[in-house]
Amino acid sequence: MAVVTGAAGNIGLATATRLARQGADLALLDVDAAKLEQARATLLEHEVRINIHACDVTDNEQVRQTVETVVAELGQIDFLFNNAGYQGAFAPVQDYPEADFARVMQINVVGAFHVLRHVSAHMVARKFGRIVNTASMAGVQGPPNMAAYGASKFAIIGLTEVAAKDLAPYNIRVNAISPAFMGPGFMWDRQVELQAKAGSQYFSTDPKEVVRQMIGSIPMRRYGDINEIPGVVAFLFGDDSSYMTGVNLPISGG
Ligand code: NAD
Numbered sequence: 001m002a003v004v005t006g007a008a009g010n011i012g013l014a015t016a017t018r019l020a021r022q023g024a025d026l027a028l029l030d031v032d033a034a035k036l037e038q039a040r041a042t043l044l045e046h047e048v049r050i051n052i053h054a055c056d057v058t059d060n061e062q063v064r065q066t067v068e069t070v071v072a073e074l075g076q077i078d079f080l081f082n083n084a085g086y087q088g089a090f091a092p093v094q095d096y097p098e099a100d101f102a103r104v105m106q107i108n109v110v111g112a113f114h115v116l117r118h119v120s121a122h123m124v125a126r127k128f129g130r131i132v133n134t135a136s137m138a139g140v141q142g143p144p145n146m147a148a149y150g151a152s153k154f155a156i157i158g159l160t161e162v163a164a165k166d167l168a169p170y171n172i173r174v175n176a177i178s179p180a181f182m183g184p185g186f187m188w189d190r191q192v193e194l195q196a197k198a199g200s201q202y203f204s205t206d207p208k209e210v211v212r213q214m215i216g217s218i219p220m221r222r223y224g225d226i227n228e229i230p231g232v233v234a235f236l237f238g239d240d241s242s243y244m245t246g247v248n249l250p251i252s253g254g
Helices: 010-021 033-043 060-074 098-126 147-170 186-198 207-216 230-237
Strands: 002-005 026-030 050-054 079-082 129-134 172-179 248-251
Touching: 002 010, 002 098, 010 026, 010 033, 010 079, 010 230, 026 033, 026 060, 033 050, 050 060, 060 098, 079 098, 098 129, 098 147, 098 172, 129 147, 129 230, 147 172, 172 230, 186 207, 230 248
Parallel strands: 002 026, 002 079, 026 050, 079 129, 129 172, 172 248
Antiparallel strands: none
């Protein structure tokens, strides 16, 4: 069975759908209980067990209890898609709002650690596990105006490398994916609009021009579709990647 965090969001739900199609029972975690209920409704055609858990990954005790409940209800956790995330504000570092920096770090780094910590403790005992953390190309090359998000995703790639080493003796593989510009959808629209508003030398102040600039920076000259992500996660969960751990796979159009 698989645990997916941020499961009510675009990438989480697309990946949960793929895993359900492959026959995996699912525990879907998200802080947004209403969206989580909607997400489950879209998955009911699949003949797998689907449990939903409203869970704030920043709350260590909530995560611990949720993982305990998941194990009690669905049994062993084989796969973890550690994916909940928040994009944060768009502002140059000298103006970046402190509270938002802390919030991004709390969700993207500390939250991901809580989930990794409690799920991996369960996997260690079983000596089996496959984990994929959602990083970002913002964690490979720092984007302008995204101090917190960029730093948080660099941290996720680092955490992936460390966890891969710590967990290798227990037959647990830990890898990361790094999507870049994915669309259409909330994150794409938001980053186009907010990069324009940030008014830096890197992007136009006209959102339409920002779209052209972003697409123009991608060798494949298009943004990625959310549905180009789940197959990469499935590959990292599956035996075709049996000798891969600690790796960060870009999904970026080049
Ligand atoms: P999304 O906003 O659609 O989904 C994110 C989900 O995480 C939401 O459902 C939200 O409720 C949930 N979440 C936020 N804070 C939480 C918390 N404290 N506890 C539990 N759940 C929480 O965005 P998405 O595009 O599906 O993003 C998923 C992941 O992919 C994120 O880690 C994001 O940083 C990463 N990512 C996205 C893109 C992109 O362009 N969409 C690119 C690179 C990386």
